[in-house]
Amino acid sequence: MAESRSIKVDYLARVEGEGALDVRIEDGRVTDVRLEIFEPPRFFEAFLRGRRSAEAPDITARICGICPVAYQMSAVHALEDAAGVQVDGPLRRLRRLLYCGEWIESHTLHVYMLHAPDFLGKHSVIEMAKEQPELVERGLRLKKAGNAIVALLGGREIHPVNVRVGGFYKIPGDRELSQLARQLETALDDALATVEWVAAFDFPDFEVDYEFVALRHPDEYPFNEGRIVSSRGLDIDAREFHEHFEEVHVERSNALHCRLKQRGHYKVGPLARYHLNHGLLSPRAQQAARVAGLGDSCRNPFRSIVVRAVEVVHACEEALAILADFERPERPFVDVPAGAATGYAATEAPRGLLHHTYRIDAAGLIEHAQIIPPTSQNQGTIEDDLRQFIAPRLDLADDDLRWQCEQAIRNYDPCISCATHFLKLTVDRR
Amino acid sequence: MSDKPKLAVWKFASCDGCQLSLLDCEDELLTVAGEVELAMFLEASSARVEGPYDLSLVEGSITTPHDAERIRAVREQSRALVTIGACATAGGIQALRNFQDVEEFTRAVYAHPEYIRTLARSTPIADHVKVDFELRGCPIDKGQLLEVLSAFLHRRKPRIPTFSVCVECKRRGIVCVTVARGEPCLGPVTHAGCGAICPAFDRGCYGCFGPAASTNTPSLADHWKKHLGVPDDELGRAFLSFNAWAPDFRAEGERHG
Numbered sequence: 131m132a133e134s135r136s137i138k139v140d141y142l143a144r145v146e147g148e149g150a151l152d153v154r155i156e157d158g159r160v161t162d163v164r165l166e167i168f169e170p171p172r173f174f175e176a177f178l179r180g181r182r183s184a185e186a187p188d189i190t191a192r193i194c195g196i197c198p199v200a201y202q203m204s205a206v207h208a209l210e211d212a213a214g215v216q217v218d219g220p221l222r223r224l225r226r227l228l229y230c231g232e233w234i235e236s237h238t239l240h241v242y243m244l245h246a247p248d249f250l251g252k253h254s255v256i257e258m259a260k261e262q263p264e265l266v267e268r269g270l271r272l273k274k275a276g277n278a279i280v281a282l283l284g285g286r287e288i289h290p291v292n293v294r295v296g297g298f299y300k301i302p303g304d305r306e307l308s309q310l311a312r313q314l315e316t317a318l319d320d321a322l323a324t325v326e327w328v329a330a331f332d333f334p335d336f337e338v339d340y341e342f343v344a345l346r347h348p349d350e351y352p353f354n355e356g357r358i359v360s361s362r363g364l365d366i367d368a369r370e371f372h373e374h375f376e377e378v379h380v381e382r383s384n385a386l387h388c389r390l391k392q393r394g395h396y397k398v399g400p401l402a403r404y405h406l407n408h409g410l411l412s413p414r415a416q417q418a419a420r421v422a423g424l425g426d427s428c429r430n431p432f433r434s435i436v437v438r439a440v441e442v443v444h445a446c447e448e449a450l451a452i453l454a455d456f457e458r459p460e461r462p463f464v465d466v467p468a469g470a471a472t473g474y475a476a477t478e479a480p481r482g483l484l485h486h487t488y489r490i491d492a493a494g495l496i497e498h499a500q501i502i503p504p505t506s507q508n509q510g511t512i513e514d515d516l517r518q519f520i521a522p523r524l525d526l527a528d529d530d531l532r533w534q535c536e537q538a539i540r541n542y543d544p545c546i547s548c549a550t551h552f553l554k555l556t557v558d559r560r
Numbered sequence: 561m562s563d564k565p566k567l568a569v570w571k572f573a574s575c576d577g578c579q580l581s582l583l584d585c586e587d588e589l590l591t592v593a594g595e596v597e598l599a600m601f602l603e604a605s606s607a608r609v610e611g612p613y614d615l616s617l618v619e620g621s622i623t624t625p626h627d628a629e630r631i632r633a634v635r636e637q638s639r640a641l642v643t644i645g646a647c648a649t650a651g652g653i654q655a656l657r658n659f660q661d662v663e664e665f666t667r668a669v670y671a672h673p674e675y676i677r678t679l680a681r682s683t684p685i686a687d688h689v690k691v692d693f694e695l696r697g698c699p700i701d702k703g704q705l706l707e708v709l710s711a712f713l714h715r716r717k718p719r720i721p722t723f724s725v726c727v728e729c730k731r732r733g734i735v736c737v738t739v740a741r742g743e744p745c746l747g748p749v750t751h752a753g754c755g756a757i758c759p760a761f762d763r764g765c766y767g768c769f770g771p772a773a774s775t776n777t778p779s780l781a782d783h784w785k786k787h788l789g790v791p792d793d794e795l796g797r798a799f800l801s802f803n804a805w806a807p808d809f810r811a812e813g814e815r816h817g
Binding site for chain 1 (some may be wrong): 570571572573574575576577578580581583584586587589590593598600601603604607623624629652653654657660662665666668672678698699754757758760761762763764768784794795797801802805
């Protein structure tokens with residue numbers, strides 16, 4: 131006699147965007163796991179065509195309110211690649227500083243507001259604040275420090291206005307930058323305390339043998355530059371991306387799935403960056419990772435919260451180092467000549483590798499744009515994780531199983547707004 | 561159960577940035593949470609309290625048949641409904657589809673256009689249901705968001721100025737980028753609220769708060785053309801961006817596009 135159970139959650143919470151999960155279980159076996167993304171499509175790649183290339187950083191920022199800097203950075207680097215221009219020196223360091231701000235803000239949002247409630251059995255950070263106000267205040271203070279970097283360098287926290295192809299429109303004053311350094315010293319202490327706090331959470335026993343993909347740079351934990359490498363030997367330039375990766379359109383999702391050709395699903399994001407680059411973390415981030423017991427690699431997606439916290443330590447320390455050695459650039463930007471060309475770039479958004487391609491015509495207008503966000507690259511891997519995770523847990527009651535599946539999805543800090551853009555969870559047992 | 565006013569936050573087609581503005585109120589978030597019951601705010605909480613709601617904040621534009629139904633259900637459950645941001649108020653950047661063939665757009669982005677269910681137009685919330693207040697901006701300003709929350713909780717009118725960015729810019733004592741450097745700037749026709757950040761960063765305003773209450777866009781366009789040498793196609797693009805479907809910007813953009 132076939133057993134059939136059905137579990138449904140209409141809207142998955144504490145993720146950015148709208149999606150659903152549909153799990154089918156027949157005779158005690160998981161037969162299908164489908165992450166459905168019904169966030170409405172917004173067609174960025176279509177309406178970028180015919181826009182001036184200089185508009186790309188302002189327009190692509192609107193793909194995501196949580197990580198606009200990532201979109202701006204991938205856009206400007208791809209457009210500079212098309213023009214054969216390399217932005218170096220103090221301007222390059224200021225771009226790293228801006229990215230540090232976004233990592234601190236976005237990771238802290240996820241660690242404290244979206245992910246920690248799962249481990250504490252709460253619905254929200256507001257519920258957490260009723261019992262542990264000091265802890266929540268620490269998270270808010272840390273997030274505010276990240277936002278302070280973005281607001282100072284970018285003009286505002288969400289959709290900053292100061293990024294342009296070639297550099298910035300204006301460089302902030304020395305006094306404002308030194309005030310920022312004081313705020314970041316407190317932030318570094320808060321970040322270290324955060325690692326200690328999350329490392330003590332109770333994590334399910336669950337490890338996955340992922341192929342990790344991230345940028346790798348010889349001297350730096352990656353933000354804006356580096357080769358695209360994997361834990362299974364991939365080592366390519368951003369220009370070669372489309373030769374090795376492919377996008378597949380599946381019916382259940384308004385976001386395209388990205389796969390490695392001939393190999394399939396892979397994982398981007400904090401665990402991938404950590405696996406491939408942990409030796410390049412800042413000294414205190416490395417020490418915090420050791421104390422937290424992360425080792426050389428972390429293959430338990432539930433512990434991604436610890437890796438995010440470690441990356442926040444890194445971003446605070448890196449930001450402080452950039453500010454300590456700050457030299458004012460002579461001009462806020464370098465000239466980037468127009469001309470027909472194609473440019474490619476990948477940068478490390480908080481959620482992982484973000485690849486942009488632009489083909490520009492002789493008049494400086496965009497002829498073709500292709501944007502591959504981290505969550506669309508992770509979609510297949512999220513489904514694989516769930517298949518593996520659910521199988522030994524089928525004896526759980528529907529409510530418990532549903533809660534744990536939601537958690538397993540939140541491990542990825544999925545940004546569905548980016549990936550197209552709602553999470554609904556349906557477990558159908560037959 | 562709580563006797564505090566019930567606040568709900570809803571998302572339609574958008575980037576999540578405007579609802580994030582509430583979580584970005586790091587200094588005020590816990591105070592706000594003390595004054596209202598966050599009854600429905602999926603980005604921040606997995607708790608779901610049934611309606612009706614005293615105040616609904618709506619982010620995003622209507623782009624699918626399902627969302628056109630959903631916004632009516634939200635309106636029915638809400639005593640007051642406030643739209644937050646350019647998508648909910650003017651259709652957002654995704655309203656650029658309204659000027660083109662959406663089927664062609666779908667083919668450009670997706671391998672299987674037949675899997676995609678979408679409307680030909682991205683439209684503001686007020687095209688579908690009664691809206692009690694529209695807060696502008698791409699993204700909204702969090703200070704203005706707090707003012708709107710406070711006003712609605714005290715059942716008074718929000719104090720949100722409707723003059724142009726130029727007024728904010730002059731008040732800050734910023735040197736005019738158009739007068740001093742011949743930089744095209746949409747400040748004279750753009751709704752205030754951002755604090756004139758673009759001119760403060762040495763660039764012209766690009767209109768992300770949409771049109772101010774009374775605008776003379778033809779006069780500004782004429783000035784750009786005659787005195788700043790801005791070509792027609794550039795003028796068209798300047799008006800047709802984050803608030804392309806706002807009537808004043810749309811009309812001016814179509815004159816040049």
